[in-house]
Amino acid sequence: MSRFRTPKEIFFVTWVQVLKMRFETSTIKDIAKALGLSTSTVSRALRDRYEISEETKKLVLAYAEKVNYRANPIARSLKERRSYSIGIIVSEIANNFFSQVINGIESIAYDRDYHVIISQSHESYKQEKLNVEHLASRSIDGLLIALSSETQDIDYLRDLYSKGLPIVFFDRVPENFETHKVIANNFKGSFDATEHLILSGKRVIAHLTNSETLSNTKERLEGYKAALSKYHIEFKPELVKYCQHGGMHSAELEQAVKELLPLKPDGIFISSDRLTTGCILALKNTNPEVAHKIAIAGFTNSNLVELFSPSLTSVKQPAFEIGQVATELLISMIEAKRPITEFETRVLDTELVRMKKNLGNRYL
Amino acid sequence: MSRFRTPKEIFFVTWVQVLKMRFETSTIKDIAKALGLSTSTVSRALRDRYEISEETKKLVLAYAEKVNYRANPIARSLKERRSYSIGIIVSEIANNFFSQVINGIESIAYDRDYHVIISQSHESYKQEKLNVEHLASRSIDGLLIALSSETQDIDYLRDLYSKGLPIVFFDRVPENFETHKVIANNFKGSFDATEHLILSGKRVIAHLTNSETLSNTKERLEGYKAALSKYHIEFKPELVKYCQHGGMHSAELEQAVKELLPLKPDGIFISSDRLTTGCILALKNTNPEVAHKIAIAGFTNSNLVELFSPSLTSVKQPAFEIGQVATELLISMIEAKRPITEFETRVLDTELVRMKKNLGNRYL
DNA sequence: AAAAAGTGTGCAAACGTTCCCAAAAACGTT
DNA sequence: AACGTTTTTGGGAACGTTTGCACACTTTTT
Incomplete structure (x- = not known):
């Protein structure tokens, strides 16, 4: 045989x-x-x-x-040992915030003759790591990443970084990682939104937020607390609800809403795009009778907020600019003449878009 | 010197x-x-x-x-003269329909060890052509494309195709181009939506739609007409408004709304995601007093429709599946043993999501 | 016992670039 | 007229793979 x-x-x-x-x-x-x-x-x-x-x-x-x-760019890449492409990791391109960031990234990257490869983590640590490693093996020249809400361990990123892969974090940034970072002014954004709720007469203001480990979760919590404190409202930990999966599962949100309502909040401040829309949906689905009685303020970059009912006050992040700045920093790292040692964290201001009274109240 | x-x-x-x-x-x-x-x-x-x-x-x-x-995938690509990557062109990733399609594409592509490169045309012909050519020069193995609303001349695609680049069209497909295509059942989707409006008592039903040249514009128009005809309602061309830029410019939409309202429609059927949300916005901005008096049905894959006010009946396309099927077809072309001569056009059914009466009417 | 077939390995060319190093050509200068 | 300089060109290796072919060794067949 x-x-x-x-x-x-x-x-x-x-x-x-x-x-x-x-x-x-x-x-x-x-x-x-x-x-x-x-x-x-x-x-x-x-x-x-x-x-x-x-x-x-x-x-x-x-x-x-x-x-x-x-x-032939492939041949050139092989010879020059670089690919003129940069990798992007976001949790979800369907998220308005991220798609706007991506537009900002592209606007700079294409100008500088880089092209971008987008990957989605779907808020999963495993997926994130897989994607990053996949990108790295495709020899990207640099990485722009917003961590997934699950991510705790960033050693794999440290590894790549120490091997020479330039990395810039945006939106969700780790604490103990020395590199450029670009974020929104989360503290101020949260402060403003919470203050807005207070000024419109709310006193029991709940806070629905992302995974406790995320950088911006902490910052936003601080802003919320600071606003309460300014108006001498006592901070009550039980009014704060964390969502581990960033609102990817509707059950998670409905559970949070269910736990929150018995505490009779008259306002809710929500700290992320997906959570904001998800929470309103959950509210409408589970308790339609109160949905219009609770004032809502939340982070979101949706361009459809004006259509929402109940209407809400939104904190808009300068997503496009965040993308641009992050890309500029990354490219500067890639093309730097020597290893960078001075890193900066750019903080960009948010914008508070107040609920339109005439529309918002008409149906109350 | x-x-x-x-x-x-x-x-x-x-x-x-x-x-x-x-x-x-x-x-x-x-x-x-x-x-x-x-x-x-x-x-x-x-x-x-x-x-x-x-x-x-x-x-x-x-x-x-x-x-x-x-x-090293670069070296491999050079040697094998293929890159194991496929290009995607959509008008806008921020569009729910497209981001869902992309998720479908990725789900298949990654399984088969391809990776995807996403480009946006922003509904511009020039941008589309530029991106396609850029992708082609990065030696993608195949292309998935939904044409921009501006696109008329697809000779540049014919060129690449004849040079051996496998192409699969989805959503917006050209007529005279022999290759695989994947679309939603636009006729039926439109028919159902229009019929729904008629059955809820509307008689003067306007139709707001995309560029006249787009394939799905024509199909959707036919569905609309067929429903009218079934109920013996006369088709009036002046009730149909085309938007050349697919609603990318709000002025375009406001103009259309302005022209439509004098005709006193009691219902509007809208044929694309961006137009649907854009139209409601325009309606609210320019004529808030009538916004809630006109019944709206439209194509949209937004997962936030339940939040909208005025609420609407939506036609949902099987976006994820469209992406999956298109990718399967493309990969089959890429890996085919001989040039394909038999092409198919897959038509996938849409889903009509009726407006929830209890919510939709509460504020009328 | 020799030929044939089966099995495992290595050599070297190729993919399309870039760039170091040398060589050739053009030009001045003495 | 011979020699330096400056300017322009070419030869060829390298980047990290894949793969056709040749080779050597082992086993089977006649």
Whole structure:
């Protein structure tokens, strides 16, 4: 019995394989041959190096144009050991905040000739780690990441960082990790929102928030507390509810609402996009009769808040700008002449969008 | 006077360049050397080829594991002339429909070891073309695309296709382009929505829709017409408003609303996600007094419809599934043994989510 | 006992670039 | 006229893989 020496795979020729034969994309070599030059000269001419005479450059450029030459970025990446691409990790692109951040990132990246690869963690630590490692193995030049709500252990990021992968955190940033970070002014945003609730006469203000471990959870809690304290309202821990999964599971939210309502809050301050919309939904689903009696203020970048009923006061983060700034910092790290040692944490102000009284109250 | 022979660039050493020296990622060569084997053997062992003895395989695998070997996908891409990545073009990731499609795409792609690169056209033809060409030059193995609302000329896609780039269209598909396509059952979705409006007593039903050139615009118009006709309601062309930019500019929507209202519609059927939310916003902004008097039914995949006021009846597309099916078709093309000649257009059913009476009417 | 077949491994070329190093050409200077 | 300089070009290795082919060794067949 002999082993199968010529297994099927050998005859398995895919369409790509057939096509690549005539997917005739001209290379530097072709140009060189056609023009009777060497590949080095052509390469340099195309990259507009000083060593090449104007004449030759013109010649090469014209011919390249004629045959519609496109440099092969893969080959370039291999040679230069970098990919001109940056990785992005967010929990969910369907989240308005993150999609706006991504738009900001792209606006800068494309300008600087980087391209971006987006990955979603879906608020799962496992998924996050998997994606980051996948990206790293695709040799991205840098990473922009907002941690998932589950993430506690960031040693895997430390590892990559110490191996030379530039990383910039945004929105959800770790505490003990020395690199650039870009966040919204969470304290002030929360303070303003809570104060707004107080000024409109609310006294029992609950706080619904994300996983306790997230950086912005802490900051937002502080803002909430500070506002209460300014108006001499006692802080009651039982009015604060944490959602481990960031509102990814509706059960989690309904549970939180269920626990909160018996405490008779007349206002709720909610600290994240997904939680805000999720909470209103849960409220409407489980206790429609009180949904319109509780004033709500929350972080959200939804551009549809004006449509919501019950209406709410929202804290809008400068998402686009956060993306831009983070990208600028990242690219500066990537292209820095020496390892960076001075890191900055940029804090961008939020905007409070007050509920429109005329609309908001009409249906109360 | 001599030219500057040693320009600054020569001394411009970036951090990446420094780092890649010690970004010690072990290669096949290293493994080979360490184990006293040839690179070919190692390569084959890692790819689990039949020619290599079990013994050697074990050895190699163990060592690779030990030094945490990661294959360099760039090198592999260069050699194999494919990148194991597929490009996606949508108009806007912030759009619920598209972000759900993307989730569907990813769910399949990652399983099959492809990774995805997302680009946004922002409903601009120019941007779309630019992005596609950028992706193509990054040697994606295939393309999934929903055309922008501006797009008329798809010759540039034909070009790439004829050069061997597999393309699958979804949602917005061209007519005269022979390839796989995946769409929702737009006719039925529109019919159902329009019928729903009629059955709830509306008789003057306007239709707000996307650019006239889009495939699904036509199909949805037909569904709308068919429902009218079934109930012997005369079709009036002046009740149909097209939005060239798909609602990207609020002025466009406000203009449409302004033109529509004098015709005293008691119902509006809207044919796209962005238009639906945009129209309600425009209605509320320009004519809040009538906003709640007009029944609205529209395509949208927003998971927040329940929060909207005025509430609406929505047509939900099976976005996730559309993404999955499109990806499966694309990968089948990429990996096909011979050029495909039989193409299919998959049509997936939509779901009508009726407005909740108890909520919807409470504030009328 | 020799030939044939089966099995495991290695050599070397290729993928399309970039860039170091040298060589050739053009130009001045003595 | 011979030699330095400056400017322009080319040769060829390298980046990390994959793979056709050749080779050597082992086993089976005749």
